[in-house]
Amino acid sequence: MNDISDRRNAGLKNRPDLDAYWMPFTANRQFKADPRLLVAAKGMHYETEDGRRILDGASGLWCVNAGHGREEIAAAVGQQLLTLDYAPSFQMGHPLAFDFATALAKIAPDGLDRIFFTNSGSESVDTALKIALAYHRARGEGQRTRLIGREKGYHGVGFGGISVGGLVNNRRAFLTLPGAEHIGHTHDLARNAFSKGQPAHGAERADDLERLIALHGAETIAAVIVEPVAGSAGVLPPPVGYLERLRELCTRHGILLIFDEVITGFGRLGAPFAAQFFGVTPDIMTTAKGVTNGAFPMGAVFVGRHVHDAMMQGPGGAIELFHGYTYSGHPAACAAGLATLEIYRREALLTRAAEFAPGFEAAVHGLRDCPNVIDIRNLGLMAAVELSPREGAPGARGYEALNRAMRAGALIRYTGDTIALSPPLIATPDELLELVGVVRGVLNEIA
Numbered sequence: 001m002n003d004i005s006d007r008r009n010a011g012l013k014n015r016p017d018l019d020a021y022w023m024p025f026t027a028n029r030q031f032k033a034d035p036r037l038l039v040a041a042k043g044m045h046y047e048t049e050d051g052r053r054i055l056d057g058a059s060g061l062w063c064v065n066a067g068h069g070r071e072e073i074a075a076a077v078g079q080q081l082l083t084l085d086y087a088p089s090f091q092m093g094h095p096l097a098f099d100f101a102t103a104l105a106k107i108a109p110d111g112l113d114r115i116f117f118t119n120s121g122s123e124s125v126d127t128a129l130k131i132a133l134a135y136h137r138a139r140g141e142g143q144r145t146r147l148i149g150r151e152k153g154y155h156g157v158g159f160g161g162i163s164v165g166g167l168v169n170n171r172r173a174f175l176t177l178p179g180a181e182h183i184g185h186t187h188d189l190a191r192n193a194f195s196k197g198q199p200a201h202g203a204e205r206a207d208d209l210e211r212l213i214a215l216h217g218a219e220t221i222a223a224v225i226v227e228p229v230a231g232s233a234g235v236l237p238p239p240v241g242y243l244e245r246l247r248e249l250c251t252r253h254g255i256l257l258i259f260d261e262v263i264t265g266f267g268r269l270g271a272p273f274a275a276q277f278f279g280v281t282p283d284i285m286t287t288a289k290g291v292t293n294g295a296f297p298m299g300a301v302f303v304g305r306h307v308h309d310a311m312m313q314g315p316g317g318a319i320e321l322f323h324g325y326t327y328s329g330h331p332a333a334c335a336a337g338l339a340t341l342e343i344y345r346r347e348a349l350l351t352r353a354a355e356f357a358p359g360f361e362a363a364v365h366g367l368r369d370c371p372n373v374i375d376i377r378n379l380g381l382m383a384a385v386e387l388s389p390r391e392g393a394p395g396a397r398g399y400e401a402l403n404r405a406m407r408a409g410a411l412i413r414y415t416g417d418t419i420a421l422s423p424p425l426i427a428t429p430d431e432l433l434e435l436v437g438v439v440r441g442v443l444n445e446i447a
């Protein structure tokens with residue numbers, strides 16, 4: 001049975017064969033024994049195979065910022081596929097890729113107006129790291145090869161991304177790049193638990209970069225990459241002054257600063273990008289997810305004009321960057337992206353989180369007295385509730401929360417024993433309260 005509406009009507013009776021599909025970042029055997037299948041989505045809600053409506057408290061996977069089933073995006077993609085389904089991306093062009101880059105440049109942080117297209121966050125990260133290396137080499141500083149990430153960072157799953165990433169499980173079964181190192185993370189329950197917004201303590205943790213500079217010499221370091229707000233590690237907003245300090249150190253030592261805005265980009269904090277929200281401008285910025293509202297795979301790397309221009313040299317016929325993807329700037333992705341940006345503009349979604357953040361913050365921090373809660377963190381329309389792990393079973397409470405929330409009618413995310421919330425930016429205040437209410441019920445049920 002291929003027809004989706006037939007499948008919806010048939011419900012549970014027509015569950016697909018689950019064996020062949022190896023699911024990503026999923027406990028496959030556990031899932032297949034007790035699957036959670038979504039069959040449709042509209043606005044703020046998913047629909048499950050048994051016909052239940054589920055409030056989306058996670059924007060899918062931090063990506064569906066404008067809500068589900070947006071007709072303009074579907075129409076733009078459909079029309080584009082019938083007009084020009086594909087154009088070679090190397091040495092050929094098509095108008096929409098230029099139009100979309102121009103539109104993105106208009107909302108970019110100051111100076112970050114040269115755009116390289118990818119198909120995912122992981123590809124955006126690897127692209128940014130490669131641009132950093134190539135930039136230094138083009139300027140005669142090819143010895144700058146070290147790439148610095150941060151503990152607890154998540155930068156996707158490419159070899160570059162896992163090398164600078166700092167989540168141990170994502171690294172330990174694999175090889176990582178030589179020359180990739182990490183500064184310490186900023187998670188500090190002792191000083192910052194239950195902070196509202198940016199925590200007060202920890203700006204000095206940026207100075208950890210000086211340790212690596214002292215150890216290796218700044219002249220060997222190409223770039224530092226951080227998520228302005230760590231997402232996958234469980235929503236860790238930067239301490240007040242931290243990003244400013246990192247920026248200052250990078251500038252002083254000629255090191256490129258990369259913000260990984262795959263989650264924070266496209267309105268999550270109440271500004272188009274975290275760079276603008278914090279007033280700290282990186283040299284390169286990686287994005288994906290919200291760039292097409294999750295409707296089409298795409299990523300975009302925003303490159304500072306100074307970085308880009310330094311590489312536009314040599315003979316006119318020389319390829320300046322030996323890098324790219326078959327689907328860089330795919331016509332349908334660009335159509336989806338342009339339609340998405342138009343929705344964001346028309347509905348003022350890129351700044352809407354600022355309006356609802358205070359109410360969301362108050363509601364989420366109202367969960368403080370629920371059982372096992374050891375921290376609550378929030379910024380814009382993202383928040384986390386950290387639970388103490390069950391003895392001998394870390395992560396068990398988190399997984400139970402996901403399942404119970406699904407049964408209670410809401411989709412949430414969890415990492416370890418931390419529950420993360422990032423509802424679509426179209427959420428009404430009532431829907432935000434409803435989401436927090438579901439989480440309250442779930443927390444009260446989890447022993």
Ligand SMILES: Cc1ncc(COP(=O)(O)O)c(C=O)c1O
Nearest residue numbers: 120121122154155156260262263
């Ligand atoms: C900050 C960050 N960088 C990179 C990625 C990887 O993106 P993708 O899964 O599209 O490769 C993610 C995904 O969640 C992310 O949160």
